[in-house]
Structure formats: structure tokens, C-alpha cells
Amino acid sequence: MITYDFSQRDGLPKYEYLFQCIREDIRTGALKPGTRLPSKKMLAKHLSISVSTVEGAYDLLVSGGYAESRPGSGFYISKRAGDYAAGGALQREPALRKPLDRPQAAPIEQVSPPAGLGTEPSAPGIDMHANSCSLELFPTDVWARIMRRVLSDKNPELFETVPFNGLPKLRRAIAQNLYEFKGMQVDPDCIVVGAGTEYLYTKVLQLLGASTVIGIGDIGFKKLTDIFMASGTLWAHVPVDSQGIDIDALAASAANVAHVSPANHFPIGAVMSAERRAQLLSWLAERGYRYIVEDDYDSELRFSGRTLPPLFTQDPTGRVIYLNTFSKTLVPSLRISYMVLPDALMDIYRQQLSFYSCTVSSFEQSALAEFIERGYLERHINRLRRFYDKQRERITEAIRTSGLAKIAHLREVNVGTHMLVHIDTRLPDTQVKAAARRAGMHLNVLADYCILPTADTAHTLVINFASVAPEQIGTAMRILEDIFADDIARA
């Protein structure tokens, strides 16, 4: 039976220590997906601990997605746990991961499954568009407790002006996190923390200089072009297909900077293929004045285990700028993003732009550092993944059992917090959106994200389910059935 030395737990609560030990065994592959865990009673006896301690650890494993309870049968290492294993997605070196070296964890409150998304389940409005996240999912108690500790520590550095690129403690935690979960080896001094990705984009544009032309996908975040316009930066649109941006078109354009999200091209969810990545890196290497901006904004929430490492790790030229944010994975209202600059660019940043003060409160930086170090971020992301997984299933099932089944085609269902649904209809997208709005539902279509909407991109709903309460899904389906009633009747 699994055996751990409780004399090594170094002040950790016993259930937390047991949880970490089992998790480590899952990661190293010592415990394989599908393995049945010992019964609580047996393990308690075997380790001379109480049954409630084992119960606490098993609860954490289940809430973290590492194990699942099968009623009447017991606890099993879950299939998904393989994603975290050594041979899994991220090619981590398990031996380097030492969760037990982490600072002493605070007690964790019991995490009940989210009661529902959306802020007012009974409200008439259904938001298939907002970038909000469930307040049920965010561990406010943990955050409040960490914040209280941060403040009561009265650490002098929190009351002084923070270094321009962020609190060292947070940058170290980010670097460690990038290493553990994406295999990136990053010097914390090359990380710049800022108040949101948009803010960091303006710094990137200043860093790259006035002669920059940015190549961006012809489907994507339209806000990017707002930022370019407001900053006086030129850009060129580059076609996007299911493998990412078209490199030939990029090379033929005036762009010297490529803006990409290889792990997940918003909103179509395209994962850049290995071949396309190699082409892009060749394009980069061809000219010394070319750069890549890699926005990895959502990759933590992807479900597939086939994640390729970030371009940043594959680049020998030192001209890939990596950006990511905690707004999607934690809570949108916490404005903390970061970028990783290659050494030479960091030197330039330090010389030319370090006069700009850091834009993030040091209290929240310090709290986030603890939140990461103590494993809460990882746990939170696992909860989000399971919740979004469930939401995706709920919506898929709701479509399947509705009148829409005959006319709806699900595309790219594996992209985090939204899915694309193509509808066999001749109703123009503008009419669909207007009808939805009249029915109290805020809904975007793929054409909203396209520079030049084409026949291919028409009639495709973007169902963002991050803010939709489970009990709203039925109503949403009724609204869509009404809108497409003629098409359903014809089908």
C-alpha cells in the first residue's frame, strides 16, 4: 500500500501533506490513471492517521481533478490525471518538481462544487459574451486569508515603490510556474509584470519602436487593432487557417512582427501545427529585425493533452516576446499580466522603459505570489477546467436534445471557455444577433472577430459559456430555437 513518511511533513497539515504525496506519485507515474486508491479506513490504519485526514486528502485529490469517486466502489486516479504525469503533456522533469519544498500551506477550506455560474441565475439577461468568471469558482476565502497575512507581515518592500518590472517574489513564482507547467526556463529578472495585457502591449509597441509593422490574423481580437491604431502602430492582416497564420502570406506582407497565439488562436481555437511553428521560426530567423509576440493567454484552460511547448522555448534568436495573463485563469477583475523578454530585449527595456513605474499593487502581487507558491493557482485552474468541461458537456447535450440538433454543427469545442456552433441557416448574422438581443441574450458570431467576414465565417455562433449559469442553458436553447424556427422546420 502507498506509504509516506509523516515525519517529513515539515509543519504541513497531515491531510495536505498526504494530498501532496499522492499527487507527486501521480505525477511521477508511480500511481497510474485508473488505479484504485486504498479505502480511507485501510489507509488510515496503515499510516496511523485518522480517517478524516485521509478523507481530507482524498477530497483535495477529487477537487483537484486527480482522483474521482465511484460510488460504492471507492476512489480512483482519474484518467485526466495522466495529463499531469511525467510522460504527459508538458515533458516536465518530475524529479525537479518538489512540492514538499513549498512553503507551509495554509489550511484549505472545503471546496464545494460551484452552485452555478452567472451572477443572477434568475435574471432575464443571458450573457454568452462577457469575459467574467464565476464568483463561486474564485476562492475568495483563500485570497482574503492570504491578503490578510500579506498585510500583517508588514514586509517593508510592500510599502515602497515596487521595481519597475514587478515584485521579485511574484516574478520568481511566475518563473517557477512557467518551468513546472510549460517547461520554460526563464530568468525572473526578464519578467515584466503589468496591469493587464493591454498595458503590456503598449509597452511592447514602445519597445519595438515606431517602424514596426505587426502581422496579425485576419480573425482574432479586434481590440488589438484598436490598440495599434491608438498607438500609431501599423499592422497587416494575415490569413488564418486551422493550423494558424499563413506564413507565406506573413512573409509577403510588410510585417516585421508576427502576433500569434500558437496554443489557441482566438476564437477559432486553431492550434499551430509543428510544421507551421517551424516555418514561423524560420521566418523569424531570416531577418534580424523580425520579432514574434506570443500571446499564450488561455493555454492553461485547454483540455487536450497535446500541447506543444511555447515558441519562446524553441527560439534561438532571442526575438520572441512571451505574454500571459492571470485575468482568464484567476478572475478578470484582478489586473495582473506579465511578459517574458529575451535577455537583449530586456536590456533595452531596462534602459529605455524602466522609468515607467510598475502598474500593479504590491499587495496583490505579493498575494498572488503566495497563491501560486502554495499551489492554490494550480488547484483553481483544475477546478475551472472541470467546470468548463462540464459546461461544454451541458451545452453540447442541450443542443443535441433540442430542435437545433438538426441544423447545428459544433466546431472547435476544445478551446477553453467558448465553442463555435455553425448553423444551417440563411438568416444574416446581424439579424441573428438582433433577435438574440431582443430576447435578452448577448451573443457574438464568428464574423464579429473577422476583418473580412466570408461565407466560411458566416452563420457561426460563438458560445462563450464562462458566464452562463447552468440553469440558463435551457432558456438559451429556447431563444435559439425561436430564432432559427424556420430553419429547423425546413431541416
Add this chain to the structure above:
Amino acid sequence: MITYDFSQRDGLPKYEYLFQCIREDIRTGALKPGTRLPSKKMLAKHLSISVSTVEGAYDLLVSGGYAESRPGSGFYISKRAGDYAAGGALQREPALRKPLDRPQAAPIEQVSPPAGLGTEPSAPGIDMHANSCSLELFPTDVWARIMRRVLSDKNPELFETVPFNGLPKLRRAIAQNLYEFKGMQVDPDCIVVGAGTEYLYTKVLQLLGASTVIGIGDIGFKKLTDIFMASGTLWAHVPVDSQGIDIDALAASAANVAHVSPANHFPIGAVMSAERRAQLLSWLAERGYRYIVEDDYDSELRFSGRTLPPLFTQDPTGRVIYLNTFSKTLVPSLRISYMVLPDALMDIYRQQLSFYSCTVSSFEQSALAEFIERGYLERHINRLRRFYDKQRERITEAIRTSGLAKIAHLREVNVGTHMLVHIDTRLPDTQVKAAARRAGMHLNVLADYCILPTADTAHTLVINFASVAPEQIGTAMRILEDIFADDIARA
């Protein structure tokens, strides 16, 4: 004897209610500076409350600077309290101020006087330069408690994307505060909250457009020109004298935007005279493309009662942009600043720049709103003022009783967190700074803030006492005595 109706206290703790009542009487002038308050025992009997309730209220009055305890004699309304009175500095209408309408106040912990400034009193380094503030002075417990309440309220708006210009609750609190303390009548919808003044400056520059030329004082924050340079904005230097910037020189320059801090021109502390203000507003009115950026960054910390109202309130053209920050008055690491735009400019901002997301965490915005609404900010500023007052006295006294007395001339001692000290010496400023640095003291001179240092601006130390521990002052004097030993010997 003072009498209040405790049936009106509306859920407030009695001591808090009593404190607010007496404070209100001080403000309206019903209780004049120098008036002796009833003894605790007598007032308790008179109002049928406990002595400890009166004690709690008197403690708050003392810690807020409204009253002072004279040992053996009792409690007196303090002289400074006159600054807050109706006829005092701010020409407020006392009848409009209704502190009792405020939301129910949380219990306030007893505030012990700050033990000292500086983060490591025993460390060799003395920082006469940093923009930090005492961690002893910041009410971390109050902040932690408010933050916990903010988080546990699970207010849905905190988990959604915040409006581009900030949380409505915070903007309302700021508007109310501006009304109460500066007589500004401001629509909360015309306030833009951002992560620090530098961030807001970049938005102002975008708003004013590429053809802007900014006139700035030839003494001041050099970082401003860094920001202009990095944003590609042109600027012109305008001479500054003891009344503010020279308006003839401004008019003769290419500038169409005047950047001013009429309440306190950094670092010389010049308060713009009424005449100069009138000239500046005439300059503004002459051309429709002219603007004023009024940075009121430090005005809360000034001690003089002769504060003139902000230019923003005197401007009929709608072309004054008002900026202020909580970094100086609260804690530098909390990156929250705001600007107030006139209606027409706000419309343009909304049209052109509202796509930029708000850069401040909604948790901290909400906490700050409560901090303001419940009167903690005011109390904190009063503590800061008293502390800086004391620091100023300590340093003045230390100079007076040192060898420096013969060669040092104090100038502009009334400017918040620093003072200027002119030294009769021929030692070049660079040598003075280098010698200080070798002795472990970080010190700036006035020439550091001048575009063209002249004989007038030479040999003037800028003693920033915000981060200097009281017990470091003696050492600092010894270092300066050493540096100027020859001058002292000659004098």
C-alpha cells in the same frame, strides 16, 4: 455642555457616533480651536454613556488631529482643527456635509503613534530620496478587514470586467471626497481611475492628440519628459518662479497645453498666486485648442490653510484636466490614481479610448471606496500630516543644533514630504551627492530637478523626509557636517 441625540446614531458604535458629532461641531465652528472639552467622566454622565465610550471618541479625536491631550489639564480642540472649519481652508458649506449619512462604520482599532519611519532603522542606508511611506502609518489592519469584507460580500460586479473608467462605487466616493475637501463638483462618470499617474498621463497624451506641445516648468519631475519622449510628444520648458510658471513665457512658447501643479510646484513648493492663476486661465480662454493639465498630486499633505481652489473649479472653458493620486496619501505600492475630465473631453475619451480596460483591480477599487466612505482616508491623511509635521520639526531642529546651522538656509519648508536646504558652500552638487552616497545616504539636490541648473538652483539639498527614520536624522546630520566641514569651519 455639548449634547447629542444618541437615538440618531443609526447603528454606529457609540464612541464612533460621539466622535463624528464632535468632529462635525469642530467643522461648523460650534467648537472653536483651543476650547476645552468636558472631562470624560462629566460628559459620560451628561450623555448617560460609559466613560470608556467617551474615551474611545476622544482617542479618535486625538488620533485624527482634531483634539490634543494636555496632561493634567484635559482635552482641547487643537489649533490645526481650524483648518477643517467652515471658515477655513476650503470654503466648504458645512451644512452639506453629513458624516452621519455615511454607511455604518466598522470598529476602528486604536492607533498608536508611529514608532518610526524607514524600513530598517538600524540599516546603514539613509534614504532622503525614496517615495516610500511608513508601513507603521498605513492602517494595514483596517485595510485587511475591509478587503476581507469586500471579498466575502461576493458582489458580482467585482468578478466581472470593470467599466473602463473604474468601479462606479469608487468614482462616487472620489467625487464626494473632492466635493468635501476641495469644493469640486464632479460627475462620477467624468472620473477615470487608472493604475498610477504615469498611466493616466499616457491616456491624456493620447486624448490630446499628436499635435500637442506641452509646456512644463523648467524645474520639476524629470520623469514627465521621459514619458513625453517615449510617447513621441513634444514639449517646451517654461520658467518657474515662486508664483508658478511664467505665463508670458508660456504664451510665447509653442505649447498649447500647460502642465501645472498650482497647489504645490514640485520640488520648490511654489503655490501659484491668484494673479498668476487668473493669467493662466486667460491664456487658456484665448484659444480653443489650449488645455491645462492640473496635477494636484500632493495637495492633501500641505499644511498651510491658504489653499486656493483647484483651477478645475475656476475654468469656464471645459479644458482643464484634473489629476490626482492615492499613492502619495495612502501608500505608494497601491497603484491607484484618477483624473477628472470636463464633459466634452470625457465624451471624446469614451468614444476613442474606452476600449482600454480599467487597469486597477476591482477588489482594491472596492476596498478604497469603503476606505474613503467610512472616513479612514481622512483620518489617515491627518495622521500623515501630523507625522510629516513632526519630521519637519525634527529635521529643522537637528539642523539648528548642528554645525550646519551656520551655513544652512531652510527654504520652502511647507511643501508636504520634503524641504529645501540651501548651503553656503562652493562644493559642486555632484561632489556633495557623491560624498553622501559614499557615506550611505541617498540624497538629491535641486539641480536634479532643473532643466538648466543655474547659480540660483545650485547648492540646494532636497531633504525628502518621508522615508527617514527619526533615529537616522542624527546620523544624517553628521554625514552632512562631514561633507561641509570646511564650509562650517570657515563660516
